Amino acid sequence: MASKKRITKELTELSNEPVPGITIEAKEDNIYKWTAKLEGPASSPYAGGTFLVDVDFPIEYPFKGPKVRFATRIYHPNVDEGGNLCVGILKSEAWKPSTKASTILLSILQLLEEPNPDDALVASIAEVYNNDRAKFNKTAQEHTKKYATA
Numbered sequence: 415m416a417s418k419k420r421i422t423k424e425l426t427e428l429s430n431e432p433v434p435g436i437t438i439e440a441k442e443d444n445i446y447k448w449t450a451k452l453e454g455p456a457s458s459p460y461a462g463g464t465f466l467v468d469v470d471f472p473i474e475y476p477f478k479g480p481k482v483r484f485a486t487r488i489y490h491p492n493v494d495e496g497g498n499l500c501v502g503i504l505k506s507e508a509w510k511p512s513t514k515a516s517t518i519l520l521s522i523l524q525l526l527e528e529p530n531p532d533d534a535l536v537a538s539i540a541e542v543y544n545n546d547r548a549k550f551n552k553t554a555q556e557h558t559k560k561y562a563t564a
Contacts, residue, residue: 417475421445424515436519446471449485450519454562455527459554460488463562467522468497469515476511479504482518489550489557491531491540500535501525 422445428438435455441447448469454460466485472478482504484497492500501521502508534540543550 415473417471417473418445420476421471421515428516433516433520435523436516438515438519446473446475448515452519452523452526454558455523458527459551460526460558460562463558465526465562467519469518471515476513479506479509479513480515480518482522486563487557487561489539489554490526491529491534491536491543492525494535498535499525500530500533502533 425438425440425445425448428436435453437451438448441449448471450467450469452465452467454463454465464486465488468481468483468485470481472480482499482501484493484499487495487497490499499522501518503510503513503518503521529540529543531540531543539550542553
């Protein structure tokens, strides 16, 4: 199966040349299900936290993008309570078969560093982010301490 070969290759690449701040492992010998551990960027209110992100690849990968969700609770305008996230490159109309898993994970790390309140899933958090950055940072730091395993 082409998707299995591509996913195996990407997993091997990420294992051999890890991306700083990201660790990956396939779940229980299922190459289609990964758990990514993302370290909160030092320059963000998520610093010091480790966030678990589930990556589920469809059989049609790379022609269909993976489903990606936060397993760790996070206070972020682009992530809802169910862990669903809003990342441009994952939207079906924007998905390109040439996009690699490492690119997706880097985009998520970038989103932790620079939330996108204009494309928010949680309007109330986006409003705090836009209008009271200190309060946003404090709340995000509290959530990180409480939920993101160190």
